[in-house]
Amino acid sequence: MRAKCAAAPLRPRKGLAMDADRPKEVATLAGGCFWCLEAVFDDVKGVEQVDSGYSGGNVPNPTYRQVCTGTTGHAEVVQITFDPQLISFKELLQLFFTVHDPTTLNRQGPDVGTQYRSAIFYHTPAQKAIAEQVIKEMTAAQIWPSPIVTEVTPFSAFYKAEDYHQEYFKFNGEQPYCRAVVAPKVAKFRKQFRERLKGAQNVSLG
Numbered sequence: 306m307r308a309k310c311a312a313a314p315l316r317p318r319k320g321l322a323m324d325a326d327r328p329k330e331v332a333t334l335a336g337g338c339f340w341c342l343e344a345v346f347d348d349v350k351g352v353e354q355v356d357s358g359y360s361g362g363n364v365p366n367p368t369y370r371q372v373c374t375g376t377t378g379h380a381e382v383v384q385i386t387f388d389p390q391l392i393s394f395k396e397l398l399q400l401f402f403t404v405h406d407p408t409t410l411n412r413q414g415p416d417v418g419t420q421y422r423s424a425i426f427y428h429t430p431a432q433k434a435i436a437e438q439v440i441k442e443m444t445a446a447q448i449w450p451s452p453i454v455t456e457v458t459p460f461s462a463f464y465k466a467e468d469y470h471q472e473y474f475k476f477n478g479e480q481p482y483c484r485a486v487v488a489p490k491v492a493k494f495r496k497q498f499r500e501r502l503k504g505a506q507n508v509s510l511g
Contacts, residue, residue, distance in 0.1 A: 329353065330389050332397050332432070333360055333460050335380035335424040336405030337413025340483065342383040344474035344491045345404050350503045351391030356384045357473070358465040360426050361456075366464055375418040382426065384463050392501075394432055398425070398439045400501065404494055408451035414486060424456040433457060 336342055339357040346355045359372050362379030372379045387397060405413055407423045427433040436457045444453055465471075474487045495502060 327388055327390060329386050330394065331428055332385045332387065332394060333382050333426040333428070333463060334385065334397075334401050335360065335382040335422060335426070335456075336401060336407070337381070337416055337421045337423075338482075338486065339381040339383050339466065339470065340473040341413075341487050341490050342401075342404065343472070344487055345400070345494045346383060346385055346397075347472070347475070348491075348495065348502050349387075349392065349397075349400065349498075350501055351388045352385055352397075353388060354386035356463075356465050357470045358382055358384060358463050359420075360384075360460065360463050361424060361458065365462075369467055369470065372420050373418075375420055377420075379420060379464075380422050380424050381420050381466075382424075382463070384465075395435050395439060398436060400494075400498065401425075402439070402443060402448075402455075403497070404490055406449075407453045407455040408449045410454045422456065423454060424458060426458055426460040428460045433459075 334342065343355045343357050346352050358381075359367050359377075359379035360382045362372070362377040364371065364377040364379070367377045367379055371377050372381065385397065387394075405423060409423075411417065411419045411422045413421045413423075425432075425436045427436055440453050440455060440457070443449070474483050474491065477483055478488065
């Protein structure tokens with residue numbers, strides 16, 4: 306069951322300028338629909354680029370239609386380029402776990418299939434350790450009533466999604482799926498984490 310796979314392509318994204326004077330890091334996260342995650346992380350202070358795409362599968366250069374079948378092994382992901390002086394990988398993960406349900410196996414709301422699984426594709430041993438620690442802390446805090454099923458798996462490849470998926474919510478906010486699913490998540494995030502938004506004073510999550 307794929308609630309959004311029939312959406313028609315509309316507008317491509319525009320590139321974002323980056324500050325080349327400071328080192329950047331990359332995070333690759335899967336938490337259901339990449340339109341949702343992209344729309345949220347685009348707003349976060351310290352995030353300089355968000356690309357929607359596919360990771361974790363066994364088919365090179367998959368198309369959206371192929372991934373939607375659930376047979377390629379890929380998850381819909383966002384690849385986030387961020388400035389670690391403004392936001393840490395741990396803080397990104399803390400935000401990540403607030404904008405999706407990490408306890409539902411291969412599902413986020415109306416979107417069902419392995420392509421919608423919760424996963425952290427770590428790029429370094431340090432990212433792996435941080436991911437495992439964050440999950441351990443959240444489990445101990447009993448933030449979720451059910452066990453966290455988020456995969457922590459090594460990054461192997463990222464295939465950028467078709468142009469029309471980039472900045473999808475920004476350009477297609479009136480599309481039915483965006484109005485019903487993406488917009489409420491974005492509004493909730495902006496209200497809950499106003500201090501983390503671009504233009505706001507930075508406040509550490511801990």
